[in-house]
Amino acid sequence: MKALRDFLRKIEPSKDKKYAHTTWDAFYTFAFAPATTTSQGAHIRDGMDLKRTMFHVVIAMQLCLMFGAWNIGHHHYAAYGEYVGYLEGFLPKLFFGLIQVLPIIIVTHVVGLGVEFIFAATKGHSVEEGFLVSGMLIPLICPPDIPLWMLAVAVAFAVLIGKEAFGGTGMNILNVALLARVFLFFAYPTYMSGDTCWITWDTNWIHDLFGLGVQGLADYGPQNLVQGMTGATPLGLAATGFEENGVMVAGLEGVTRYYSLEQMIIGAIPGSIGESSKIAIILGAVILLVTKIADYRIMLSMLIGCIGMGFLFNLFPANEFLELPWYYHIFMGSFLFAMVFMATDPVTASQTSTGKWIYGLLIGVVGMIVRVLNPAYPEGWMLAILFVNVLAPLIDHYVVSANIQKRLSRVK
């Protein structure tokens, strides 16, 4: 420990070189909890700090990431009719997926942290930990086949415009990770939706180096699927469905023709990298709730909002999608991921306890409206959360006013 510290101290750049020093400081405080002591106020402090808080969110996401990596591999092989069983070829699938995912994680961090470091140095404060979580969330909500340059542009946009323009960590109004995702969706819509983007069809050169993936079949492409394999997500099937004997099949039948509920819960379905396995997400939620890092109020009220709207749709079934049983909505698409990791972001959520209940409920309701009643886009949580992010300060404003009013009404 002493040797490491001495070494790090030795290479410390002078404070005049602010970019170098900020970078060094970020890594140094990562390795060593600083020796700062309390100077005024409380003489003792809780062991919890922002690094630890953020890191526990990252830990909670690791299961989703690991499952996502396996899922990428599984669908790559299964699309060409190899290793169709879940446990067949487990290691090739996992490593295929990891090789696919790691560049995405690296690009996100290099671009995002790069922007953070530059801003921290320019503004003369230490690098804040906010991007630790965003940098892990962004890869998990991207399609596995995303071109890296698009990702880089999106991350740079989200961090610059979404966060740094508002003053950095703790000041942003919109969820940074979702902003990156929404940028990708609206800037490159042809890549980001439809049936083909959710499965890795081709191998890249690293895969080839290790001999992973289905070799020499690059020209197979989506048109050469094995029988019964589709890249469509359950939501796509439920909303638009598929044509069979000249009739469109959608809703519950459309979904269950290809996926069972159990498949959706386990998560072996095409989708964004981290949000397919509901089991992994629920375990992440348990970690966040037990450690009291995420707020249970937001999760619970969002769940209530989603279920309530699902019931309401079931009561007035105007089309097949509205008829879809309410519990399917919980396990389809990215609802759980959005609930556990996106809506609970403390910076962009409501900050008052009462506000959190309203905030979560609103997301649940708005998200279901976007998901079910919107003809263009079959997933609602990304847009719903961003929309309610904007409303969160308003919710807080009314909660604060109510508290002030309550205090005034005491005088009688």
Next chain:
Amino acid sequence: MLKTVIKTTLEYLLLPCFQPMKLNSETILMDYTYLTKKRNSLKHIGFLAVSLFAPVATFAQEEGAEATRPGFIDLYSFEIAVGLLILFAVIAIFAIINMGSRLFNLTVEEVASKTGEDAEQLKDRVRLFPAIFPTKSKSEEVVSSGNRVVKLKQGQSISIDGEASAEIKQVVTATHSIQPVNFRGMIPIPKVEVKEGDKVKAGDVIFFDKKNPDVLYTSPVSGEFIELRRGPKRRIDELVILADQEQEFKDFGTLNVQTASAEDIKSKLVDSGAWPLMLQRPFNVVADLNATPKNIHISCFDSAPLAVDTTTAIARNTEAFQAGISALSKLTTGTVHLGANQDADNSALNGLADCEITEFKGEHPAGNVGVQIHHIDPINKGDIVWTVDPQHVIIIGRLFLTGKYDTRKLFSIAGSSLKDTFHVEAPMGVNLKSFIEGNTTSDHVRVISGDVLTGTTIAADGHIGFFHNGISVIEEGDQEELFGWLLPSYPRPTVSPTFFSYFHSGEKLAVNTNTHGEERAFVVTGRYEEVLPMDVLPMQLFKAILSEDFEKMEGLGLYELVEEDVALCEFVCPSKSPIQEIVTQGIELLRKG
């Protein structure tokens, strides 16, 4: 209410199950007719099981019917159903056994109360099942005194090693000081009435604030005025007096507080220098001579870590305490409110006249007078409330009983870096150097006048502040820690379940002054609310102060708060924000604006 409903329901459902039990003690007579009457209710359990299980079964069936592509649930729906049923049955049996054990215990207690046997012994003799979740005996929950009880959910008591033991030591001779900086709003250079080398008696005027010349600050002891210590810009930091062996008191004359008028009481308090012992809310300033407070509040327990044993201090001086309360009750149009700790022995408080007692149950900051005011009779805009430390009430009481300004009170000498911890009885502003020197476990310690959450750092030979009741000595934490934020190398007090030490919350820990992280912007929400048992929105209030929004500061309740109430917020803050400093800033803004 809910508890009763649940209990009755469970009893109704489960009691019949115990009829077949063969009781091996003759002392227990179960009411068989009652049981026979209720026997049929056993079928309700079956009904309960079916109604809980039905949705699962329906769900599985639907799955099987609808999915054309067989999945796990479709193929094995029957097996899953059976598995769930077995699981449910196991849980139900466990619950029945446990409930049985509890109800059996209740019966045993009832029998024991009739026959006069010891319930615990009887239980051991006739126990059927091991007690899994032992039932609390009813007597613990009953409040005996008849006082109003306020239960506080929020809060966090911090267990720190080195609590002061019950031993009380006396100071032989020491220097004492009175520090103008202890009083909020005092001008930096007050008018000093004595010169170095002067002899003073306890109660002789030392200085006064030129802006508020009627309030006198007098010497806590008799002796020689030896030093006037100045800080930056010639500010007067400390006025030091070397105490005599034999204390001489200036005689202010006794007064019967029962018959005396408010004016007499006031003038005696002012003349003797006991007036500044009373603080005024909002803002925690020395009480205004011309104001009449709505109420006067006294918190009779200190819930802060390593705090002084206030109960003992009161028990040793009940007569003076009563006299002080009676005197204070003359100064207000309202009531003198006492806050008591429900979990402690309040025998010294029972029977006190001229006051109302409210009992508080909860963790720190339940003992803070600000929190108690909020729950007894909150401060609204325009209200004036006075607060007095219970030990200061005793000093006031003594003044009326004996005519002397006798400032002896109990101080705790505590902290995880002390070898020997105890209480000391001494006049106010005492220098406790002799008790700390050689008593610390290391040289690198911080000596704090007051408690570790709100106190001020003093030198090892420094004097205790005017409003402080003890000294805490803890380790300086200026050590870097390899991955300390992730893998802590030693246990630390925390409210976060990410640490193992959270799950041993009763364990007494050695603490240090490390911040355990760097200062950051506000990110995490909801932490402050968990440790502030008041109906205020702390984070919004702090942000209003930082943005100097006067309307919001007032509206969100800054009148009700002082620094000590938000000390725990500062402790738990993951962003390491200087919360107490922010509140000080807000109070100064409101006071001047």
